Amino acid sequence: MSMLMPERLREVSLFVLERDIESVSDVILRSEALHPEDVEADGLTRGRGWGELAQRAERLARRARAALDAVGLAPQGPPPVAPVRPTRELDALEAQLTLAEARTGDWQARAERNRRELESLTLTRSQLELLRPLEVPVEALATLKHHHLVLGTLPSENLARVAASLFMIAFVLVPVRVQGNRALVVAASAHHDAPILDRALRSAFFEPAPLPPDARGEPREALESVDLRIDGARARAAELERERAALAGALQAGLVPLEARLRAASALAGAIRHFPSRGEVFMVAGWVPQRRFERLAAEVRAAASAPVVLQSEPPARQRRNVPTLLRAPAWLRPFQMLVTTYGLSGYGEVDPTLPAALTFLLMYGMMFGDVGHGLLLAGAALLLTRRGGAPLGKVMAAAGVSGALFGVLYGTVLGAPLLPPLWLRPLDRVQDLLLASIAAGVVVLNLGFALNLVTRARARDWSGFLLDRNGVAGLSFYWMLLGGGALAVLGRLPLWALLAALAVPAAALWLREPLLDRLTGRDRAPLGDALVTGFFELFETALGYASNSLSFVRLGAFAVAHEGLSGMVMRYAEGPFGWLVLLVGTVVIVGFEGLVVGIQALRLEYFEFFGRFFRGDGVPFVPLSFQGGYDARSQL
């Protein structure tokens, strides 16, 4: 069962004297073993005196990051080896940072000046460029006698908006040219409507295109002098870039570790700030994996100068919001994505990674059974793994291998019947394959029932265990319907016996709500309402069981379609350009059909399997660390 359940945790409370809180917190963050818990109690205050220190440490860390950014260095590195002590070392770290900033600051100021000049020149150039099509002297535009005329750009998408907004005055709005996402427009109105036109244009993000004050004549003449100044600014930018590279080389050895240390100090002070305290005593509360508890406790005691009071206990059965730390072995971890895409199991819930992996591979292989296609898919997946898509690549590779194994059972290689089938050929025995698919579905559904029973039993939820539609009552009803129905059809069970066998679980499901009302003493819903609702839910349950089981017919149907499609490709490959047909057909089958089969397998996992037992509303275990600090939980 160990692989089926999340890591066992202990709820831990540490009571630490203020003089030891830094060293103890350092141990905790370094261990990355404690998921913090917010605690509220009368008389407890939060992080007494640590707010300012935490803010200061964070400001310094931000400044250090900005200094790194300025010279193009990236933050990196593990947490500092030496213990982190914000109360003692922030002054010295700030002094080091100020020295580094002095070296980066001068370069930054010059680079910023040059950037602004270049921006300004580029803007001027673009304004002149926009005016080029007008081919009229610029000064003529400002001397109209009876009309107010403006020229400028606005976002193209706002052209229609501004026209729609000017519904109370006469106006002209002429788009001259569209460049990128902005349009150059000429707008005009009568002089007395000028304020209305101007405000409407401004509200549509109109940018007037004023010319440089000395611009005279046609715009193209002014462009030549601006181009010369732009060339000069670009040359200065290249020189500044060379300076930056040299500066980064000189600062790297000091600034990168300094930033890492400030980041760690910020995380540590930020964590302490959230710890509640009373008087001189701080309380650190949270969840620790049971197997790491002893070691953490020893390290905490060793780090403190005074005794640390340490209370710990396993979570109470009814405890909510216990975080979940999954403990799948390395080979199974890629398959966690199949589960976490749906949700994270709660602490008391079964972790369905292993059954999900097995059922996914079984269903995928059954639908995609072909030695050649399976191995090609596995090969492509291994390439994907090497290019950074590790978890997905590994799942695809395993799916490919499963397809190849089913290919051996079906005896097909690239759609050709080259091997003797160990089981059957899908196109030869369609009916047998479809029946086998439903049987596989029954196995998967029953696994879902079983996992639900385990979860309910562990939670001591006996009413759910017995009366839920996925509990004992539902399971009995399902088997009476399925097994009893089959026996009745075969004539081995009289109809009255089938109905009698169905009556008990059906009655349990029908009367579930009124029964629970009475057993738990909760407020009763009107009996009539409960009976009517219960009846229709029972009806829905029966239909649901049938449709859930039949849903797995697609396993066989896709296997048949796969062999049919592959066979067709092989037949056409015997004609002209056969190699091309074979190549394209195989790529389509492995790529497109492989994807569709994956979606179908996931659909069966989520809709038919997970729906029986899995809520997926767990809280992830996010330990305090120098990387994430206390606020990491809110970033999830």
Add this chain to the structure above:
Amino acid sequence: MRHAAAHAQVRAIRAGLLDREDWKALLRQPDVPSIARLLRDSAYGPELPGDAAGLERGLDTHLAAETLRLSAFEWGATRALLDAHARRFELANLKTALRARFYALPEEVRESAMVPLPRTRLRWRALSEAPTMGAFARLLEGTPYAGPVNTVLEQKGEASAFAFEVALDLAYFQALVRRIHRLGGRDGRRARELLGSWIAVENLSWAFRYRSLSGLTPEETVNYTLHYAFGAGLEAVRRIVLGATVADEARRLGFTVDPDAPEDEALAGLERAAAEARAEQAARLFYGAPFDLGAPLALLTLREVEARDLVTLIEGRAAGLEDAALQARMLGPFAGSGA
């Protein structure tokens, strides 16, 4: 079949909606901390903070997380719509960061207004403390917010928070409207039914507020509102700037509000009537066909209404309101819809 996986999620999540028993228990609680304790054992639990102060933000966190959880099971245009719908909380946070930057709001004030969000790339603290709007815009690079912020920045410079807020609101809702229009068939119909009236009422609210509070010209009001808004677009805004009342516009959307009520109250009445209508429609669609977008959107609508009722309960308890007054303010009928 494309909504089957999302529908499976809906089925799983719907069990977490508060039922009549939960609501009765919540209404029995005498104060906010005891309400918080009860809610921690509900579906909202994982997102609720340890203290009662951040309770309302925790509810929004849950809504955002749930929307994203459902969107993960959709693809194409429906996924894009749900992702955009989830971004409304990110937009609200961004506007808070904007105000924090412009008005130098203290850290505790801005943090008390920020909703902790799952899967956001935005760095709220850095945004709130950005020294210039240029730095603010650079922090938004690669997000849908960069475009509108840069547009205002280029044209108006530092300007005011209002200009940036309007640009962000417009860009967000225009994108949402486009995404809804892109959906065809039943998906499109469901999205128009459940999101359309919300967008329409938002647009009317902007138009009335700009008309009465901000002293904007009619042209500016038209430019600062949506032109396509499901029955409350350009023509409605033009009528409003020319003097239409809330009651007039509400009637056109099929709602009734008191024509003699002050404009603020009438707008609140319109918002409430629209929310009630959406919730009723959601309750109808919830058990409908599993293979369209209706069930996921209906669940999100019901959850939103539930969260709104919880906020009413929390604020009402904090203000010492009696049960009767509280229930009158809640959209009660669906307290039991999860049962």
